[in-house]
Amino acid sequence: MGDRPCKDHPKTPLETAYTPSLDQLAEKGICGIMDPIRPGIRPGSDTAHLALFGYDPFVYYKGRGAFEALGAGIDIQPGEIALRANFATINSENVIIDRRAGRTIPEGDQFAALLHDLSLPSAPDVKVTFIHTVEHRGVLKLHGSNLSYKVSDMDPDLVNVKVQTCRPLDESPQAQKTAKILNEFFQLATKILSASPLNDVRRQKKLPPVNSILLRGAGIIPDLQSLSQKYSLRTCCICGAPLYRGVAKVLGMTIIDVPGATGTVNTNTIAKGQAALQNLESFNFIFLHIKGTDSASHDGNYLQKVMVIEKIDAMVKLLLNNVELDDTLIVLTADHADPICVQDHTADPVPVVITGGGVLSDDIKIFSERTCANGGLGRIRGLDLIPIIMDLMNKIKKFGA
Amino acid sequence: MGDRPCKDHPKTPLETAYTPSLDQLAEKGICGIMDPIRPGIRPGSDTAHLALFGYDPFVYYKGRGAFEALGAGIDIQPGEIALRANFATINSENVIIDRRAGRTIPEGDQFAALLHDLSLPSAPDVKVTFIHTVEHRGVLKLHGSNLSYKVSDMDPDLVNVKVQTCRPLDESPQAQKTAKILNEFFQLATKILSASPLNDVRRQKKLPPVNSILLRGAGIIPDLQSLSQKYSLRTCCICGAPLYRGVAKVLGMTIIDVPGATGTVNTNTIAKGQAALQNLESFNFIFLHIKGTDSASHDGNYLQKVMVIEKIDAMVKLLLNNVELDDTLIVLTADHADPICVQDHTADPVPVVITGGGVLSDDIKIFSERTCANGGLGRIRGLDLIPIIMDLMNKIKKFGA
Numbered sequence: 001m002g003d004r005p006c007k008d009h010p011k012t013p014l015e016t017a018y019t020p021s022l023d024q025l026a027e028k029g030i031c032g033i034m035d036p037i038r039p040g041i042r043p044g045s046d047t048a049h050l051a052l053f054g055y056d057p058f059v060y061y062k063g064r065g066a067f068e069a070l071g072a073g074i075d076i077q078p079g080e081i082a083l084r085a086n087f088a089t090i091n092s093e094n095v096i097i098d099r100r101a102g103r104t105i106p107e108g109d110q111f112a113a114l115l116h117d118l119s120l121p122s123a124p125d126v127k128v129t130f131i132h133t134v135e136h137r138g139v140l141k142l143h144g145s146n147l148s149y150k151v152s153d154m155d156p157d158l159v160n161v162k163v164q165t166c167r168p169l170d171e172s173p174q175a176q177k178t179a180k181i182l183n184e185f186f187q188l189a190t191k192i193l194s195a196s197p198l199n200d201v202r203r204q205k206k207l208p209p210v211n212s213i214l215l216r217g218a219g220i221i222p223d224l225q226s227l228s229q230k231y232s233l234r235t236c237c238i239c240g241a242p243l244y245r246g247v248a249k250v251l252g253m254t255i256i257d258v259p260g261a262t263g264t265v266n267t268n269t270i271a272k273g274q275a276a277l278q279n280l281e282s283f284n285f286i287f288l289h290i291k292g293t294d295s296a297s298h299d300g301n302y303l304q305k306v307m308v309i310e311k312i313d314a315m316v317k318l319l320l321n322n323v324e325l326d327d328t329l330i331v332l333t334a335d336h337a338d339p340i341c342v343q344d345h346t347a348d349p350v351p352v353v354i355t356g357g358g359v360l361s362d363d364i365k366i367f368s369e370r371t372c373a374n375g376g377l378g379r380i381r382g383l384d385l386i387p388i389i390m391d392l393m394n395k396i397k398k399f400g401a
Numbered sequence: 402m403g404d405r406p407c408k409d410h411p412k413t414p415l416e417t418a419y420t421p422s423l424d425q426l427a428e429k430g431i432c433g434i435m436d437p438i439r440p441g442i443r444p445g446s447d448t449a450h451l452a453l454f455g456y457d458p459f460v461y462y463k464g465r466g467a468f469e470a471l472g473a474g475i476d477i478q479p480g481e482i483a484l485r486a487n488f489a490t491i492n493s494e495n496v497i498i499d500r501r502a503g504r505t506i507p508e509g510d511q512f513a514a515l516l517h518d519l520s521l522p523s524a525p526d527v528k529v530t531f532i533h534t535v536e537h538r539g540v541l542k543l544h545g546s547n548l549s550y551k552v553s554d555m556d557p558d559l560v561n562v563k564v565q566t567c568r569p570l571d572e573s574p575q576a577q578k579t580a581k582i583l584n585e586f587f588q589l590a591t592k593i594l595s596a597s598p599l600n601d602v603r604r605q606k607k608l609p610p611v612n613s614i615l616l617r618g619a620g621i622i623p624d625l626q627s628l629s630q631k632y633s634l635r636t637c638c639i640c641g642a643p644l645y646r647g648v649a650k651v652l653g654m655t656i657i658d659v660p661g662a663t664g665t666v667n668t669n670t671i672a673k674g675q676a677a678l679q680n681l682e683s684f685n686f687i688f689l690h691i692k693g694t695d696s697a698s699h700d701g702n703y704l705q706k707v708m709v710i711e712k713i714d715a716m717v718k719l720l721l722n723n724v725e726l727d728d729t730l731i732v733l734t735a736d737h738a739d740p741i742c743v744q745d746h747t748a749d750p751v752p753v754v755i756t757g758g759g760v761l762s763d764d765i766k767i768f769s770e771r772t773c774a775n776g777g778l779g780r781i782r783g784l785d786l787i788p789i790i791m792d793l794m795n796k797i798k799k800f801g802a
Binding site: 004005006007012033037038039040041042043044045046047048057061064217339341342344345346347348369370373374378379 | 727758759760761762763775776777778779780781785787788789791792795797798799800801802
């Protein structure tokens, strides 16, 4: 949600949007600004969420792949390496023609079956599993000993360039072994997919052939005490996009599926708000995530970002009308800024507001990047947020006596 | 620049000075206060500058001597120990009569030549070089193995007391060896200088004899990745005083010599501002340092400090009239406070303002210690400053995805 002024837009999308309910949150609550990780660190969505839930990403971040895979409903066990995968179209020189092989892949499960339980010459002890998820997407999972997630991406995130060779990112034999396995997998998968008669059918339909796999974001599940255990919470998560669902699972949250929660700018924020209200009895900590502001920012679409913020405002109105603030806290913030003029995450601090029982309200009446800087919370860091909330929830034990 | 109110002056020099251009910076930019190192740590100029450039001084500070020597144009290699030196006048009991031997030493180079390449009995393997710089000042350089900069000052910074014996500051044999060498050097240098016929001429001119050397500030060049490399910057430095030039060299900056940049209260701030403007094409990061406010503070001269601040304001006016703020950032701050009533560095936070493209301006319209405390940056630390600037300059990579 956070943004900066830029040449064309002296006001941020949050300043432009009509947000009476966000402003009501600000008026009733305590505001501040927050460096998701620390000043000048540009957060990924994964590292930022770890920090916001109180887990230092410099300690606990172990790559994105396992979060994404878990979020897509795939079973990942501790120690297993998970990578994000695209079905793709490449030419005979390994140059990428289409990173998504046309995006429409009804035969996805059949292609994936061709790659199931491949045995790789150099590592017969490692079990290699490929699972198709949605559209062109899938997950590659490595199960075995002496593996490491510290390997480079093979997907260059560009077309008309070659698929990158996987390299170890540290000196360990584990990373070297894993990189070798992934390079072998790429060779073998490309050979098997290219030879598949399924592609004859695709060519007849004028669809690009699915003849290779692009891998990125190797990761493992971080070894941590779940949020639920740490603070004796009953936690749930309401969000559409796989990454956040994956983080939530790792943190011990129950995933609530909400029809219309798409993880895109079209998501149904009212349905998500209603789901939160319905679950307030069963859970005492609800993580509700809206991805749309970030998607609009990556596209550089100012008005779309304003629109998503106004949809969030409508959801907050629903919450304000239906919760008893005396014994409920509403915390609203962003995992990182993504200014329209940059079209990517930046390190700017984000606005944050905490409203509800016990909160020492300040004199901020408008919720924005600028106004929140004068709020009663001051400038905090992502790692401070959960401890502050847990203190207000009386979930913190005394240090000393 | 930072100061405190005191009995005689309820307003700080910055509050008293007429500073329309500094206020314009504040009005257009985002303000804050900054603990150069952290609350309650009184910074030296050396440790403060390391912190302000993003290098933790608790990790990277290795004494002042090498910075001063480099800044004075002396070649210091990694591993060599450099100490700041004064020609001085002492009596036969090693009691200091004049810490600067009258300050006027036209024979400085000749005296230094007497001490060139001395061989010390206890460490014939160590090359000892003495270089005269300006006035009574010089540098002693030790080249050899098993040396350490962790040795105490011999210069007590007082007169009518004895020259101090150099002591090792840790248990290492390196520090013990180095302290022994420096004590031997002191003995030998005192003997050689005392016997020099050059002093007969000085006595005839009623000048105090140059009969000893006072040593302080042992240091080595810290091993660090330069600022230029770290962020792919083309950096330069515009400053007069040797210390800051030395720090700048260590950080990979090109030194720009500006006639009239004296490093004193009489420095030509307009010439420095013009030099900055002339170099804006060749460099994308310019470090411009004004020493005068600190010198005035050390002298307890309130009005002189006000005058230097007004000279800085005139320079900022020149900059504001000649840069395109849409794609230029102007950052103004101090490396530490030096209150007139203390006459030395204190740990008070200093005001800071960042003005230019992408900055989320706040409602602060006056640049001062007091007003900046309500600014949109909040209270930051010196180590945060460069990351914040680099984020605005789009020089930071994402952590995570």
